Amino acid sequence: MPKGTVLIHPAYFPSIAQMAIVAQASDIAIEADDNYQKQTYRNRSYISHTQGVLLLNVPILHTKGVRKKYKDVGVENDFPWQSHHWKSLQSAYRTSPYFEYYEDEIVHLFKEPVTSLFEHNITIHKVICELLGIDTPWHFTEEYLKNPTNMVDARESINAKVDLGIPFPSYIQVFSDRNGFYPNLSILDLLFTEGPNAISYLEKLKLPY
Numbered sequence: 001m002p003k004g005t006v007l008i009h010p011a012y013f014p015s016i017a018q019m020a021i022v023a024q025a026s027d028i029a030i031e032a033d034d035n036y037q038k039q040t041y042r043n044r045s046y047i048s049h050t051q052g053v054l055l056l057n058v059p060i061l062h063t064k065g066v067r068k069k070y071k072d073v074g075v076e077n078d079f080p081w082q083s084h085h086w087k088s089l090q091s092a093y094r095t096s097p098y099f100e101y102y103e104d105e106i107v108h109l110f111k112e113p114v115t116s117l118f119e120h121n122i123t124i125h126k127v128i129c130e131l132l133g134i135d136t137p138w139h140f141t142e143e144y145l146k147n148p149t150n151m152v153d154a155r156e157s158i159n160a161k162v163d164l165g166i167p168f169p170s171y172i173q174v175f176s177d178r179n180g181f182y183p184n185l186s187i188l189d190l191l192f193t194e195g196p197n198a199i200s201y202l203e204k205l206k207l208p209y
Contacts, residue, residue, distance in 0.1 A: 169201070
């Protein structure tokens with residue numbers, strides 16, 4: 001990772017790739033003025049589960065025919081999605097080596113009311129960085145940068161359909177004995193299984209930037 005500022009979108013319990021970018025950067029710029037896009041890590045995260053990969057999806061409030069800024073997107077709370085996500089994590093990772101070690105530090109993210117997706121993801125970013133021991137400084141952009149200069153544009157890491165070409169060394173995941181290894185899941189997968197070793201894994205990943 002080149003030294004300098006790296007531009008990213010905030011994600012819902014980010015992918016391992018995005019957290020590697022954060023861990024290896026010298027400074028992070030968080031895109032704060034972009035339009036919201038569906039089917040990205042902005043409102044979804046993937047974890048290992050008994051039947052394979054499980055999607056955790058945050059329902060959002062849609063306005064027909066109107067494009068919204070990411071920072072203006074509201075969360076649909078008629079469905080108890082937070083409770084479902086927490087139960088899914090408990091079911092998947094309760095037997096992992098470090099789930100009990102970290103659960104008290106993240107359970108509030110599934111208990112406290114959420115109205116803004118952007119603000120919730122920023123809170124998640126802060127918590128995850130603290131748990132991983134990442135102290136990379138960060139700031140918000142002041143305008144949308146279509147073609148940013150003087151920084152590395154890593155915003156594509158928010159798109160689950162984009163292959164960044166990163167080789168992910170395997171580690172022992174829950175259910176890997178039956179399902180094999182799934183690369184680039186949520187950072188929670190790495191955290192619960194590798195614990196304090198997670199930061200070393202992130203720092204060693206070979207990134208395309």
